[in-house]
Amino acid sequence: GQQLNQSPQSMFIQEGEDVSMNCTSSSIFNTWLWYKQDPGEGPVLLIALYKAGELTSNGRLTAQFGITRKDSFLNISASIPSDVGIYFCAGPSNSGYALNFGKGTSLLVTP
Amino acid sequence: SAVISQKPSRDICQRGTSLTIQCQVDSQVTMMFWYRQQPGQSLTLIATANQGSEATYESGFVIDKFPISRPNLTFSTLTVSNMSPEDSSIYLCSVELGRGTGELFFGEGSRLTVL
Numbered sequence: 001g002q003q004l005n006q007s008p009q010s011m012f013i014q015e016g017e018d019v020s021m022n023c024t025s026s027s028i029f030n031t032w033l034w035y036k037q038d039p040g041e042g043p044v045l046l047i048a049l050y051k052a053g054e055l056t057s058n059g060r061l062t063a064q065f066g067i068t069r070k071d072s073f074l075n076i077s078a079s080i081p082s083d084v085g086i087y088f089c090a091g092p093s094n095s096g097y098a099l100n101f102g103k104g105t106s107l108l109v110t111p
Numbered sequence: 112s113a114v115i116s117q118k119p120s121r122d123i124c125q126r127g128t129s130l131t132i133q134c135q136v137d138s139q140v141t142m143m144f145w146y147r148q149q150p151g152q153s154l155t156l157i158a159t160a161n162q163g164s165e166a167t168y169e170s171g172f173v174i175d176k177f178p179i180s181r182p183n184l185t186f187s188t189l190t191v192s193n194m195s196p197e198d199s200s201i202y203l204c205s206v207e208l209g210r211g212t213g214e215l216f217f218g219e220g221s222r223l224t225v226l
Contacts, residue, residue, distance in 0.1 A: 033213070033214065040220075040222075041219055041220070042115075042217030042218050042219045042220045043217050044217070045112075045214055048212060050212075088153065088154070093156060095159060096142065096159060097142045097213060097215075098142075098156050098205075098215070099156075099213070099215050101153045101154045102153060103152075103153045
């Protein structure tokens with residue numbers, strides 16, 4: 001399947017700081033999605049992007065679909081302790097409607 | 112979205128045994144998938160569960176090891192057969208609601224530990 005390279009692998013920040021993570025693909029995507037996974041839970045969809053250049057916000061989260069259609073980033077502004085978790089980017093797989101996932105960015109926020 | 116319930120939520124299993132995981136959705140869905148998440152890793156697609164026919168498996172996964180059933184549009188099972196410690200993972204059921212958006216929704220996962 002398509003290779004998704006997500007970075008950074010982990011981040012350790014203080015409450016109130018902004019965070020940025022990104023994902024690149026080996027092939028062109030027509031959809032980018034960002035998920036968050038809390039410990040012991042399944043991934044939860046945060047933001048879905050459908051058009052190159054699209055910039056979409058969900059509260060303190062903002063994600064952009066890169067103009068080349070091979071990359072996306074997720075920003076979190078003014079982080080809070082409940083932002084702790086693993087963030088995954090995802091894009092279409094070769095298997096119909098399934099998704100391929102990046103390796104995840106583990107975020108730790110200290111009060 | 113949809114409410115996706117998985118059972119069991121966690122289990123400890125003995126080597127050589129098999130365990131069946133159930134996934135129940137609160138609405139009819141076209142597409143259901145099973146993913147595996149090994150400790151500290153990302154999600155890997157095992158197979159697409161097809162209603163009324165055999166599942167479609169990804170490279171590296173075979174029906175004898177991971178038999179899947181999907182008798183209707185709201186229910187699926189994944190069996191992990193002849194388990195070994197390497198099968199210790201979280202197994203996740205996922206659905207696409209048929210809106211063509213590509214958005215997948217996930218159950219809470221079934222965490223299996225094989226001793």
